Amino acid sequence: MIGRIQRPVDFERVLARPSRARSAHFALHHLSAPPAPSAWVSAQLRTAQAELSTGGAQATHNAVDPNPPAEASTPVEGCWVGMVVPKRHAKRSVTRQLLKRQIRAAFAQATGMPPGLWVVRLRSPFDRQQFPSAASxxxxxxxxxxxxQLLQRAMRPQAPKPEAKP
Structure with a gap:
């Protein structure tokens, strides 16, 4: 099953981790966890009333919980894909949509993906001299x-990083 990441909380959790693989234009981030439950998201968005000296009350937001619920207790099943294609790297909406379609299609064709949350981020623009048409x-x-190539590189087993000596 391949789902879509839609909540900002999930994007923040995945993008807080270092990228698993990089290419000339894309970075791929992975978190082996299911999406945040809707109860956790709604708890973050609750507002509290604060009294003002002028007599009226103003809604204030609670701080976001930096410690999400225990992820190890929930089994991870399926892949959820999120895409970050910023305007600064793809000015035309046609180009942004083309890249998003290609990301979804690449994940649909990939087999053997580890379950969890995946975010593909466009990290540099494609050369407009080489690709003048927005949707060529x-x-x-x-x-x-x-x-x-990026997905194949990400599915290779990662070597453990050497520990720093004190």
Whole structure:
């Protein structure tokens, strides 16, 4: 099953981790956890009333809980995909939508993905001299090839990082 990440809380949790794989234009982040339950999200959005000296009350938001509920207790099943394609790297909406479609298609074709939350982030723009059209077949093919390589690289087992000596 491949779902979509839609809540900002989930994006924040995944993007707080270092990238699992990078390519020239994309970065891939992974968190082996299910999406935050809706009860946890709604608890973060509760407001409290604060009295003002002028007599009226103003709604204030509670601080976001930096410690999410225990993730180890919930079994992780399926993949959830989120996409971050900022305007500063893809000015035209046609290009942003093309890249999002290619990301979804690359995940749909990938087999053997570890379960959890995945976020693909566009980290640098495609060269407009090389791809002048916002939705050209050349841009589509280049993005798909790069995303396929990125997902293959991410599925390789990661070597443990050496510990720093004191």
């Amino acid at each position: 077949d050349a841009l589509r093919a280049a993005a798909r090839a790069e995303l396929t």
